[in-house]
Amino acid sequence: MNVRVLDAGDAALTIEFGDAIDPRLLASVNALDAAISRMHAEGGLPGLIETMPTFRSLTVFFDPLATSRAALRNALEPLLAAAETVAPPAARHWRLPVCYEGEAAPDLAETARAIGRSADEVVALHSGTEYLVYMLGFLPGFPFMGDLPAALRLPRRGEPRVRVPAGSVAIATGLTAIYPWESPGGWHLLGRCPVPLFDAGRGAPALLAAGDRVRFEPVGTAEYRRLTAAIAAREIAPQHWLAADGAHETRP
Incomplete structure (x- = not known):
């Protein structure tokens, strides 16, 4: 693995582990991020502000008045050396319901x-694949997930939408994602998920995290509406969708 440490302005470093979307690179990014967090919690790395992980790199932000780039x-x-050879950590498995019908699936046909x-x-192709959450970005809680089956790989839409509804499940290139909020977007919309991906009132506001595994379970329109109402009434907790053994029912 060819690791590069790059300057990112006068108060950040970016550590690049490669130039592809690859689970091995993601494992190294996450391992380094976790190691930095542990060291900082133990009183090390003075001047550290925060870290920002991506598909293949980790940017480390620091206070130049409290530490130097060289230090x-x-x-x-030593953390870099360990991160290059780390095995992927045990993943959380999620089973999320998706309605692939009617107005929830404007680009399916x-x-x-x-x-x-x-x-x-x-x-069947989209819901029959287990996806790896590579990173969160674009919007709070927005998960970039791969790897999409080869048959479903399409470029982004020629004309992006001004408004994509919250919960929309979409594909583009080799990735799939869920829009946590209404926003503009140029991906192909195949369905809609009723599970909120971001809640500022939670200890960990984003439901998903890099390294998680996700499967989608098709549900009909009536079940989608039932789940939406039950979630809004807080009758279903976020942990309901966790499936340690990879299998989970959507009905509470």
């Missing part, structure tokens, strides 16, 4: 035509 880099060297499959085949 920080020297402190990170078009996607099916584009790849020469039926709508049912698109749903």
Whole structure:
């Protein structure tokens, strides 16, 4: 693995582990991020402000009045060596319901035509794959997940939408994602998930985290509405969707 440490302005360093979307690179990014957090909690790394992980890199922000670039880099060297050889940590497994019907799936038919499959085949392909959460970004709690089956890989839409509804489940290139908030977006919308991905009132506001594993469970429109109402009434806790053994029912 070819690790590069790059300057990112006068108060940050970026550690690059590679130049691809690859689970091995993600494991190294997450391992380094966790090691930095542990060292900082134990009183090390004075001047550290925060870290920002991506698919293949970790940016470390620091206070240049409290530490120097050289001191920080020297402190990170032993952590870098360990992160390059780390095994992927045990993942949390999520089973999230998705409605692939009607207005919840505005691009399903078009996607099916584009790849020469039926709508049912698109749903089976998308929901039959376990996805790895590579990173959160773009919006709070927005998970970039891979790897999409080859048959579903399409470029982004030629004309992005001004408004994509919250909960929309989308695909583009080799990734799939869920929009936590209403926002503009140029991905293909295949369905909608009723589970909120971000809640500022929780200790960990984002439901998903890098390294998590996600499967989608198709539900009909009536069940989607029932789940939406039950979640809004707080009858279903976020932990309901965790499945340590990879299997979980959507019905509370």
